[in-house]
Amino acid sequence: MSTLQRASLRLASASPRRRELLASIGVEVEVAPADIDETPRPGELPAAYVERLARDKAQAGSAGTSLPTLGSDTAVVLGQRILGKPRDREDAVAMLTALSGTTHEVMTGVAVTGPRGMLSTYVTTRVSLRPLAAHEIDAYWHSGEPVDKAGAYAIQGLAAIFVERIEGSHSAVVGLPLFETAKLLTRQGVSLWGERLAVP
Numbered sequence: 001m002s003t004l005q006r007a008s009l010r011l012a013s014a015s016p017r018r019r020e021l022l023a024s025i026g027v028e029v030e031v032a033p034a035d036i037d038e039t040p041r042p043g044e045l046p047a048a049y050v051e052r053l054a055r056d057k058a059q060a061g062s063a064g065t066s067l068p069t070l071g072s073d074t075a076v077v078l079g080q081r082i083l084g085k086p087r088d089r090e091d092a093v094a095m096l097t098a099l100s101g102t103t104h105e106v107m108t109g110v111a112v113t114g115p116r117g118m119l120s121t122y123v124t125t126r127v128s129l130r131p132l133a134a135h136e137i138d139a140y141w142h143s144g145e146p147v148d149k150a151g152a153y154a155i156q157g158l159a160a161i162f163v164e165r166i167e168g169s170h171s172a173v174v175g176l177p178l179f180e181t182a183k184l185l186t187r188q189g190v191s192l193w194g195e196r197l198a199v200p
Contacts, residue, residue: 010069012061017175026193034060054109068114068188076151077105092152101131108172114188123177125168
């Protein structure tokens, strides 16, 4: 049976990380990336920004399906500055240099459309990076990993050696806060692995 036939959720994202996280809690998805404008609005706070984008993606991705649809967005925030995906090497180096030796926030918004309408939330995780040498940043850029990552790093990848500690949800930094996502999915009638276990 194909993934499309087994899907209980539409994922409005092309992120393989989000797909893998959902699979880890027993949710098969139909992937339908949503193309939306991700420009922050004037004066928009980071938490409002990630939750708005999650809702916009879920709404856009839900077109033409009866499946509940999930949208999500992750931003790295230093102070009140939103660090998105780097435009180029210079931008990535500037981001990583700014994050070096600091504690910053990673905010992830998640939204799910379904029978209960639009449900959404966001999660904030604090991440501390050790000081990074210029040659490490340069080598990391040339690995190719920072290119499509918010804040120019991936906690689940090579940059794991830069992370001194985290306070909060590890899965949210990867791309999807599983505890909060599971609650939203359950409210929308999407079953998780535990709900499919046979009762003795």
